[in-house]
Amino acid sequence: MKIVQIAPAFYPVPPKQYGGIERSIFDLTEELVKLGHEVYLYALKGSRSSATIIPYEHDGFNDTEIANFVIQTLREDIDVIHDHTHHSVVGKLKLSVPTVCSIRIPINNGVEHPIYLSVRALEQYGENKGTYVYNGVNPQDYQFSDQKQNYLLFLGIVGWHKGVHHAMEIAVKTKNKLIIAGPIWDKDFYSKHVVPEINNHPDLSYIGEVGGQERQYLLKNAKCVIFPTLCDEPFGRVMIESMACGTPVIALPNGSVPEVLAGFPNLICDTVDEMVQKVEKDSYPPPSELREYVQKHFSASLMASRYLETYKSVIELKR
Structure with a gap:
């Protein structure tokens, strides 16, 4: 053809x-x-x-x-x-x-x-x-690790509709380090709602857009990826990329999230408070199961x- x-x-x-x-x-x-x-x-x-x-x-x-x-x-x-x-x-x-x-x-x-x-x-x-x-995705393109480091990861557009402010709230309330990586499309939102939080909380950091080996490193080593999307996400590719690396995703149930995480419904939270509780509990599916799930379904x-x-x-x- x-x-x-x-x-x-x-x-x-x-x-x-x-x-x-x-x-x-x-x-x-x-x-x-x-x-x-x-x-x-x-x-x-x-x-x-x-x-x-x-x-x-x-x-x-x-x-x-x-x-x-x-x-x-x-x-x-x-x-x-x-x-x-x-x-x-x-x-x-x-x-x-x-x-x-x-x-x-x-x-x-x-x-x-x-x-x-x-x-x-x-x-x-x-x-x-x-x-x-x-x-x-091709799982072989994503580096797998079952040994996680002590940080949460937000990977995506640094904007209100992606819920980055909720990711910061979750990190602060659970006393976790949070790495924020992605493009800034709304500079006004970033300066008013992201910068002050980073200045007030040393465990929050914004590192800009990432690609290549740096992106792989962040995904495979994160304790958890926070996906608090507030929009009707058509898909949310970062969810399957994270799981391909053996990294769990905690998400709000908007858009396609219930479909993408259908195999792990306990990772879907109705509220930000529930996401906080989930991160505090620190109990996630085995990394190998997450990767196998992507291989089978995505x-x-x-x-x-x-x-x-x-x-x-x-x-x-x-x-």
Whole structure:
């Protein structure tokens, strides 16, 4: 099958630091190539892949430029297009080539073949039109450790909607060290609500965005990853990355959390106070069970096989 993957123009594929969407696109593309498919990846300059990369010619994020560039350069013999852009700019073109669109943010783009990242997202934003495919990772890409160090980890956007203020509250109340890592998109929130807490509590620290070996080190050695998301998280890739490293995740039950942590419901908390109690108890599933869970339910190979099923169905519908 000849498949086109279209990445957003935020970060290269795979990203050097933050960029869960780009990591998922990379994993999917590599699996498809491994399965013998001919894959073409539209992505930012500097991307790398086993697929044939078609680098964008524009600089900066611009959905319109992506759509125009794809129209100008798309091969005539493509079997299916997979659009990962935030607003499904290629899917909305309604090209003659069957096109599926991964909806990776809490939105409904009104496209013909949407693919959401969880049942919750399909129901809430897709109104049950389309299908869903969970993200997946290659566990062998994540370093495993059953020996944990004495710190909690918050890994993600340092903003209100991700609940970083709750992560700090949990660390302070349980007298734990907390490492905060991720991009700052709302500088006003950071200066008003994060900086004062860090200044007042020496066990709280912000280290910026992380990638590569530093990211691996933080994930595999953390006693626990705190995931107090306050938004309807379409998936929350950091949860499966953490468990692949053998690290437990304590989370609030928003968005896809009940689905991703379905195998460990005791890690899901209804309130921040319950999260505090869970951390104080310091009783988590064995690291090996967490990794095996990811291997069984959230592998990149399983993700690719489910996407392939969807590709085949839309191709058949087009015929």
